[in-house]
Amino acid sequence: MTTERPLRILAVVPSLGVGGAERVLTTLSQLWVESGHTVLIATLGDEPNAAFVPTAAVEVVALRVAGDSPNPWQGIRNNLNRVRAVGALMARWRPDVAVGFTTHASVLAAIAAAREGIPSIVTERNFPPSNPIGAGWSIMRHQAYRRARVIAMQTERAAVWARGEWGQGRVRVVPNPLANGLMVAPTFEGRAPTITFLGRLAPVKCPLDAIAAFAESTAAPWRLQIIGDGPLHSAGVAFAESLGINDRVDWLGVRGDVGALLRASSIALFTSRTEGFPNGLLEAMAAGCAVVSTDCPAGPAELLLDGECGLLAPVGETGIIAAAIRTLVEDPQRRNQLGNAARTRALEFAPAVVGRQWEAVLQRAVS
Secondary structure (H helix, E strand, O other): OOOOOOOEEEEEEOOOOOOHHHHHHHHHHHHHHHOOOEEEEEEOOOOOOOOOOOOOOOEEEEOOOOOOOOOHHHHHHHHHHHHHHHHHHHHHHOOOEEEEOOHHHHHHHHHHHHHHOOOEEEEOOOOHHHOOOOHHHHHHHHHHHOOOOEEEEOOHHHHHHHHHHHOOOOEEEOOOOOOHHHOOOOOOOOOOOEEEEEOOOOHHHOHHHHHHHHHHHOOOOOEEEEEEOOOOHHHHHHHHHHOOOHHHEEEEEOOOOHHHHHHOOOEEEEOOOOOOOOHHHHHHHHOOOEEEEEOOOOOHHHHOHHHOOOEEEOOOOHHHHHHHHHHHHOOHHHHHHHHHHHHHHHHHHOHHHHHHHHHHHHHHHHO
């Protein structure tokens, strides 16, 4: 990838713990270094157990300003301290551009950057209309993003919302890249009769809907493997037991071999009620899985090209989700067809492709 001008890039993120934004930033930081840029990642927390470790060429600084705010006045004080800490780092390191990852980090980075006279890029990792952040943060975001050079959204639907808030000129759509380890070419023959649910076991991901749809649509030898963990784990196990299918459900927890597990699966199942950019869905597409996903805002329909590369079902409609699964269980040829289409579509999000899009955004911010 050619670089128009090498830059000093400061990326601000709450942490490098488990999460989509953290994984994406780790991938992007490696791409930026390979393109000739110098990258510093500043985490708001103290990072004792980082899940994602960037390349050695990327320096990571922990600002240690995270923490709860028990009341609004403490929240104001904490946020002022955070802005001061980010601004002090900018004054010392003098980046050419600051990039915020997640809403809160973007707000703090944009305010600090404006004070230091540094261009900033803000990013939203969720679909804002479906993820309220409170009146105070909403006001801060609206004002802070007016100071940013670029407002980067992950999907066109999210960009439409952002243009309504801040106008046309500075909003850009920049999707997430696939991780390099997920670019391995899959095979489509000899896959196990396995349906994979990949995601945090939290209400927004609706894992109980996935269990219900699996129970309604399949019988042995089909199995459901659930990759991920979260507050609904116990409820999920109890629900599967009540349906009499827990002997066909494999609870795998958080895994480091997600790519290999997906490449061995026949179908991938996603039942979220909202998404920012569904990284897990993209990973399943890259692995050549036939995908069944809810048509939630904002991302699955754009990735699956409104059903060309996978099957879409309404959020919460477990009967319709089950019917889509049943279609694929009963038709191996259709599974392979959709798996091939999904893999082809996923290559449009290869690191080099998205890296070029980010390069254009970075250069625009400093031009």
